[in-house]
Amino acid sequence: MVLERSRTGVIPVAAVPAGTAVHDPLTLREAGPDPAGSVSIALAQFYPRLGDVAANLGAHLTIVSSAAATGAALVVFPELSLTGYFLKDQVPDVALGLRAPEIDALRDASRAGGIDIVAGLILESAGHRFYNSSLYISAGEIVHVHRKVYLPTYGLFDEQRYLAAGDRFRAFDAPLGDRAEHRWRAGILICEDLWHPSAATLLARQGVDLIICPSASPGRGLLQGEAVGTASSYDVMTRTYAQLFTTYVLYCNRSGFEDGVGFWGGSRVVDPVGTVVAEVAGAHESVLYHSLERSAVRRARVAYPLLRDERNDVNDAETDRLRRRPAGG
Amino acid sequence: MSTTPRPIDSDAGPLAVDAAFVIELLRGFIADGVRKVGFERGIVGLSGGVDSSLVTALAVSSLGADNVVAVFMPYRSSDPQSRIDAQAVCDSLGITPTIVDITPQVDAYFEEFPDADRTRRGNKMARERMSILYDHSMTERALVLGTSNKTELLLGYGTLFGDMASALNPIGDLYKTQVYALARALGLPHSVLTKAPSADLWAGQSDEDELGMRYAVVDEVLHLLVDERRSRAEVVALGFDPGDVDNVVARVRGSQYKRRPPVIAKLSNRTIDREFRYPRDWGR
Numbered sequence: 262m263v264l265e266r267s268r269t270g271v272i273p274v275a276a277v278p279a280g281t282a283v284h285d286p287l288t289l290r291e292a293g294p295d296p297a298g299s300v301s302i303a304l305a306q307f308y309p310r311l312g313d314v315a316a317n318l319g320a321h322l323t324i325v326s327s328a329a330a331t332g333a334a335l336v337v338f339p340e341l342s343l344t345g346y347f348l349k350d351q352v353p354d355v356a357l358g359l360r361a362p363e364i365d366a367l368r369d370a371s372r373a374g375g376i377d378i379v380a381g382l383i384l385e386s387a388g389h390r391f392y393n394s395s396l397y398i399s400a401g402e403i404v405h406v407h408r409k410v411y412l413p414t415y416g417l418f419d420e421q422r423y424l425a426a427g428d429r430f431r432a433f434d435a436p437l438g439d440r441a442e443h444r445w446r447a448g449i450l451i452c453e454d455l456w457h458p459s460a461a462t463l464l465a466r467q468g469v470d471l472i473i474c475p476s477a478s479p480g481r482g483l484l485q486g487e488a489v490g491t492a493s494s495y496d497v498m499t500r501t502y503a504q505l506f507t508t509y510v511l512y513c514n515r516s517g518f519e520d521g522v523g524f525w526g527g528s529r530v531v532d533p534v535g536t537v538v539a540e541v542a543g544a545h546e547s548v549l550y551h552s553l554e555r556s557a558v559r560r561a562r563v564a565y566p567l568l569r570d571e572r573n574d575v576n577d578a579e580t581d582r583l584r585r586r587p588a589g590g
Numbered sequence: 591m592s593t594t595p596r597p598i599d600s601d602a603g604p605l606a607v608d609a610a611f612v613i614e615l616l617r618g619f620i621a622d623g624v625r626k627v628g629f630e631r632g633i634v635g636l637s638g639g640v641d642s643s644l645v646t647a648l649a650v651s652s653l654g655a656d657n658v659v660a661v662f663m664p665y666r667s668s669d670p671q672s673r674i675d676a677q678a679v680c681d682s683l684g685i686t687p688t689i690v691d692i693t694p695q696v697d698a699y700f701e702e703f704p705d706a707d708r709t710r711r712g713n714k715m716a717r718e719r720m721s722i723l724y725d726h727s728m729t730e731r732a733l734v735l736g737t738s739n740k741t742e743l744l745l746g747y748g749t750l751f752g753d754m755a756s757a758l759n760p761i762g763d764l765y766k767t768q769v770y771a772l773a774r775a776l777g778l779p780h781s782v783l784t785k786a787p788s789a790d791l792w793a794g795q796s797d798e799d800e801l802g803m804r805y806a807v808v809d810e811v812l813h814l815l816v817d818e819r820r821s822r823a824e825v826v827a828l829g830f831d832p833g834d835v836d837n838v839v840a841r842v843r844g845s846q847y848k849r850r851p852p853v854i855a856k857l858s859n860r861t862i863d864r865e866f867r868y869p870r871d872w873g874r
Contacts, residue, residue, distance in 0.1 A: 311871050349867040483612045483764070484605070518622040520869045521758075523615050544618065 298442040299552040303328040303336040304528040306547045308517030311345035314355050314382075318343060318363050321380060322370050324548060329374030333550060334438035339515035339528075340409075340452050340477040341393060342381040347519045352423045356385035359403060364396065372401035375438050379449065379513075381475050383424075384408065390425035395449050395475050397433065405433040407449035411457050417479060417522065418453075430460050432467035443555045447471040452478060455498050465506035466573060470533075470558050472502060476514040480525030480544065492527050496537075504535030507561040507568060509553055516546045533561035605809055607768045609775035613648070616760045620652035623758040624733045626874045631732035635723050635753070636660040636687060637790060638675035641761060642737040643782045644773045647683060648760055649735055651776070655684045659730045663719045666693040667793050671785065678779040688726065692718045712791030716752025724755075733757045741766040741805065744812055745838070746845020747797070753789075754848065765809040803834050811838045 305324045310316045321338060328336040340346065343363065344355040357363055364382075371378050377399040384394035384406065392408040408427025412420035435447035448464035448471070455461070455474050464472060478491055495512060503510040510531040515524045526544035530551045531537050539551040562568065624632055632649040636642045649658045662676045680687045696715055700706055706714075727734050736756025738748050740763055748754045761769055766787065773783055787797040787805065798804055811830055814820040815838065822839055826832045851863060860866045 310874075311869060312873065347869045347871075349869055351868060351872065480615060483607050483615075483768070518619060518626075518871075520871050521619060521623065523618060523622075544615075 299554045300334045300437050300441045300445075301332050301550060301552045302437075302511065302530075303331070303333040304511060304513040304530070304541075304549040304551075305336055305338050305342075306514060306516050306526050306528040306541050306545075306549065307338055307342055308515065308546050309339075309342050309345045311519050312348060312351045312355055313345075314343050314357070314363055317345075318366060321378075322366065325367075325370045325374055325376060325378055328548060328550075329376040331550065333376055334440045335377040335379070335435070336548075337379040337473055337475060337511055337513045338381055339513050340381045340395070340475045341383070342475070342515070344381075344383055345519060346477040346515070346524075347522065348383070349419075349423065352383055352391050353385075356383040356391050358385050359406070364398075364403070367396075367398050368401045368403070371398045375400075375440075377404075377436060377438055379473055379475060381451070381477075386425070391423065392427060393420065393424050393451060394427075395451055395473075397435065397447070397449065397473075399436040400439065404436065405431070405447075405449065407431075407451060409451040409454060410460065411453040413453045417481075420453075430454075430463040432464055432469045435471060441555070445470050445553075445555075447473055449473045449475070452476040455495070455502075458502075461502045461506060465508065465568065466571070468568075469506070469508055471553070472506070472508055472510045474499070474510065474512045476512060477524060478514050479522045481522075492525055495527070499529065499531045500535040500537065503531040503533055504565075505567065507533045507558065507565055509533055509558070516544055533558050534564070603810075605765055605767050605771075605813055607764070607771045609772055612764070612768075612772060613651070613775065616648050617652040620649055620735070620758065620760055624653060626871065627733065627757075629731060629733045631657040631659065631730060632735045632758075633659040633661065633723060633727050633730055633732035634735045634737065635719050636662050636676050636679065637737075638662070638672035638679065638782065639787065639790070640769055640773050640778070640782055641739055641742075641766075643675070643679045643778050644769055644776065645735050645737045645760055646679060646685075647773070647776045647778060650683045650685065657732075658683075658685055659726065659732045660685055660687045661690060661723060661726055662687045663690045663692050663722055665691075665696060665715055665791075668790050669788070669793065671781070672790055675779065675782050675785070679782060682777070682779060690722050692722070708792050712789065712795075713749045713752060715791055716749035720752050720755045735760065736762060738762055739764055739766050739769050741809055741812060743849060744816060744845075745801065745808070745841045746848045747801065747841075748848070750848050765812065766805045767809045802837065807834060808838060811835055812842075815839065815842070 325336055348355060367378055367380055379395055379397050381395045384392045394406060394408045396403055397405040410427045412424050412426050414421040430448060432446050432448045435445045437445055446469045448469040450460050450472060461472060480491060482491065499510045499512045513528045514526050516526050517524055524544060526541055528549050529537050529540040539549055541547045541549050620632060632653055634642055634646045634649060636646050646658065646660050660680055664673060676687055692715060696718055699714065700711060723734050734756045736759030738754050738759060739761050742748045743762055770783065788795050801808060811825060811834060814825045822835055825835050854862055856864060
């Protein structure tokens with residue numbers, strides 16, 4: 262693919278399969294009265310080896326190949342799936358540039374299998390900043406790069422010590438293996454990004470049908486009613502966003518332990534009315550398959566035309582007014 | 591020493607644990623931690639008390655009975671009931687304990703220092719047990735599992751490089767009352783669950799006598815101070831005895847050194863554990 266440098270960073274320009282027009286995300290989209298079709302996706306609840314990119318890449322390629330063989334159009338891996346999470350001083354050692362051979366290998370796998378891939382890695386910029394990132398790869402091309410915006414640095418988290426923060430939430434057309442009959446808009450939120458509702462709101466305003474959330478969420482809270490504390494927060498968030506934004510939410514958490522911290526899994530698909538339609542029950546390694554139904558998005562938006570009714574003008578005006586006020590703390 | 595056996599209640603109240611969730615997580619923690627460093631087996635110093643009995647039971651549940659070595663290391667003044675309880679735990683789990691009497695080596699040492707007080711003797715015993723455990727760890731190809739609970743670790747109620755030493759500690763984030771809840775959930779023998787907690791370093795020793803407080807109270811105070819980050823004043827306002835609260839606060843602060851690796855004099859720009867930060871699982 263061709264990358265263009267702009268003042269604001271790297272913009273992928275080969276995002277749309279050849280032969281289709283480039284869509285402006287803010288213009289109306291065409292859809293038949295009966296947007297038929299379903300598309301199978303896979304969530305790889307995966308246990309990466311900490312700091313071992315080569316081993317993790319190998320595992321990715323195996324999972325991609327088997328997901329492709331089942332006919333999945335997309336396989337999603339968790340946050341930092343190529344590297345593991347609590348990297349500390351290993352961050353610069355495992356970082357990759359967009360032209361790294363490991364990424365080429367994923368691009369080749371997507372082309373060979375006719376399957377899109379979302380994978381997590383530490384992305385190094387030309388200026389040697391390190392971003393917690395997820396790539397959306399399709400047909401051998403990097404369609405979209407999301408750099409995690411909200412880097413948790415509290416409790417057991419220390420991301421701002423090691424990482425630079427992304428500065429945008431952008432929607433993109435998800436080719437879905439070029440098998441979807443309908444155009445799907447997607448956006449990626451990595452783990453902590455989900456805890457900031459403005460992020461999901463910005464994606465919704467760009468018309469997403471699919472929020473993809475790669476995650477590395479540690480399990481904690483041993484008291485009664487608290488044991489699923491983190492899981493219950495993600496349960497609420499994924500269902501709420503799906504319902505309020507009438508969009509699918511694909512939540513892909515990881516498995517395994519790092520330095521005694523266990524990741525709780527629980528990867529899930531939530532449909533556009535907020536119903537959990539598929540879920541991994543537990544923290545074990547697993548690949549979850551589900552078919553996204555275009556008609557489910559349509560039904561949700563017929564029943565709940567929330568996006569149609571959204572008052573962006575009011576939001577903009579109030580945001581402008583607040584911007585002029587001194588910041589509170 | 592308490593004469594009336596009584597269960598320590600933790601199935602209700604602010605410290606009530608979700609036993610099924612915790613047991614499942616700890617089974618995964620043990621299996622992952624042992625296998626990640628190239629072992630298949632775990633080794634536990636089993637005293638017959640609730641902490642080491644729970645760790646042994648969790649290890650068997652996680653690794654299988656064939657992969658758990660329990661070493662019982664009595665001293666001549668150890669309570670005879672400890673041996674009965676340790677055997678009962680092993681019987682219930684289908685394992686055979688290894689027994690190493692530490693009396694000869696401890697007594698030989700203190701022949702040279704006959705004036706040593708019982709604290710010093712107790713610490714020595716704990717460190718002898720540690721060295722035996724690590725020796726067996728090598729011959730058995732089994733990783734040492736720790737048995738210090740969160741209450742002990744926070745109060746500093748343990749011997750540095752003795753019973754506090756281990757490679758993996760499954761119960762270090764569980765208060766004593768929560769250890770009891772899990773032990774009950776796993777069906778450990780009745781006497782293990784009901785006898786008064788004791789380090790059993792000398793006859794009649796009782797944790798609660800030494801601490802001057804009941805575990806039920808200590809744990810609630812610790813939970814408020816540590817987990818809920820309440821101030822001393824807030825905890826006292828909730829009705830806890832100010833003397834007890836001050837006692838707990840002083841013990842936690844005073845024992846901080848026991849919870850940290852030794853202090854390294856900083857000289858270079860990249861000092862170990864200060865700027866040189868890698869996960870313990872580095873390369874695993």
